[in-house]
Amino acid sequence: MSYILEIRILRNCVRFRVAGKGLRGAGTVEENELQTVFSERNREVIVGTLNDMKEKYRLRHAEVYLPFFMCLSNILDLPFTKKTDIGDALVFQLEDVLPLPLEEYVYDFNIIAKDRTSSKVLALCVRKDIVTDISDMIASAGLTVASVRCGFMGDLSAVYGGRKKQSFLFVNIEAGDIYMAVVRGGTCIALKHPGNADRLGSEIESIRDIHDIRDVFLTGDVTDSIRTDTGVSSINVQDGARRIIINSPFVFEFLKPGTGFNYRYSFWRFAAVAAAVSAIMIIAGYFIPVYRDYSALNNVNTRIMDIKKEASGLITKRKELDMAVKRLKFLRGKQARRTLDLNIMSEISRILPKDAWVISFNVDEKGFIELKGFSDNPSEVVEKLEQSKMFRNVGFSAPIIKAGGNTRYSVKMELET
Missing domain, CATH: 3.30.420 (Nucleotidyltransferase; domain 5)
Incomplete structure (x- = not known):
């Protein structure tokens, strides 16, 4: 019988469970709990435990279940x-x-x-460095990480x-x-x-x-x-329910695509599957000629009905697709506009003199920018903006106003394309 190791990481301990993968299913063989935090400072103790269990059961693969507090x-x-x-x-x-x-x-x-x-x-979401550190520690014990999932979501799926x-x-x-x-x-x-x-x-x-x-x-x-x-x-x-549940909206895999593996089954399981397939092929070879004509006619009738349904619903599906595309374009446009505004404001904050204040900031769709605020030296504000590679055609858009000991300026400029 072959085995697989489940590692369940909790806040203040680590639980190990060895499950069998023989013909009788994935039953629990051994459970162990290590009263220590899964971290780099406890690496020697954790790797030592993994090595002991690997040698005892000839383990090759491990599944990791993260605590929910590590996930966003x-x-x-x-x-x-x-x-x-x-x-x-x-x-x-x-x-x-x-x-x-x-x-x-x-x-x-x-x-x-x-x-x-x-x-x-x-x-x-889980931080990438957490997954990397856990995988490296398990790999140092000579085991391959089969999957990294959320333990809470695994139980919910079951x-x-x-x-x-x-x-x-x-x-x-x-x-x-x-x-x-x-x-x-x-x-x-x-x-x-x-x-x-x-x-x-x-x-x-x-x-x-x-x-x-x-x-x-x-x-x-x-x-x-x-x-x-x-x-x-x-x-x-x-036992094993977390692994066998596939068609569930609560199964989340944090390993990158291509880093997983397919379980290797024993010879007897392979032989049983091969025998079952052979029996099915013999039965199918006997009945297929009898029902070939009937199945062909039934398939033609079914296809005709499907074509009628597709034709009647084509306009509706097209409208739904157009609506989805418009919504997606809106989301992308909103994100792009937000990023541009943040970049412009970041550049202005970087180059303005320390005594300058910004009270109003506006960018239109054509790239024209209007900036208003207070400064002891408005000319220096214009000079700093002209030196930036992000702006051009910088100039005052209104007379400089002095009131109450403050000097108010209004500057207009264009975004460099």
Whole structure:
């Protein structure tokens, strides 16, 4: 039997789980918890533990589950369009909400709801250096990182797998951290992080009343006192469920494309699959000639019906596509205009004298800029602006006014193309 290692990183500890990948499925073989923070200063202890488990079970691959506090999550409303176009539009949205440049993050997203005009997108981001450091530490133990995912979202996917289109409150408790997901009609509408476990019962009741939700699922480190306080029984995520759930809007992969791998199955599993395929081919070879003519006729009739539906809905689809393209162009234009304004203001702030103040700043679509403010020496303001490579045709647009000990200036110029 072959095995795979699951590494679940928490705030103050690391949990290791060895799962079997034999014919009987992905059952737990061994679980271990290391009471230390997953960081570079504890590298020797962590790598030593990984080496011991690797030698014991002849491990080759490891799956990593990050804590939710390491991830930044955003639920965004975007125009309805193809997933590839949504990915382009998402770049501009994430640049506005992330504290660091987008290049510093690895992110993944899923469409969690959509209608004719809009899509609701759930995006998860994690700092790139975190993924790199974790992968390097695991690689130093001679293991290949199979995937890097969010542990909270993995458990949510396992619960969601059998409850699509349903409404429920999902609560995950691990190492003192509490995270909640409000799912209504199969769509995640809110993510919460309550800070106080003592008030978890009242928090759950409040969410149930607000969103009219009956089902509540508790997972993770659920104590008897928490069960008593909340009045809810806990459930265990089935072994291997995080890995086998694929068709879920809560599966997020932080490894770059092309760095994953396909599991290598044992000879007996391969032989069983080959035997099943051979049997299917023999049966198909016997029945296909009998139903060939019937299937061909049925396919022709089905194709005729499909063509009729496509022809009747062609105009509607064209209008929807045009609307999506217009919305996407609007988003890109808005982002470009915002970037230009920031660049101009940054240049003005850099070159203006220290005694100069700006009280008004305006840029029109043709690149004409009007600047108003106060300065002890307005001529120096014009001189500094003329020296910049970004502006041209700099000059006063109104007489210099002195009032109350202040000198007010008004300058107009053009953006250098």
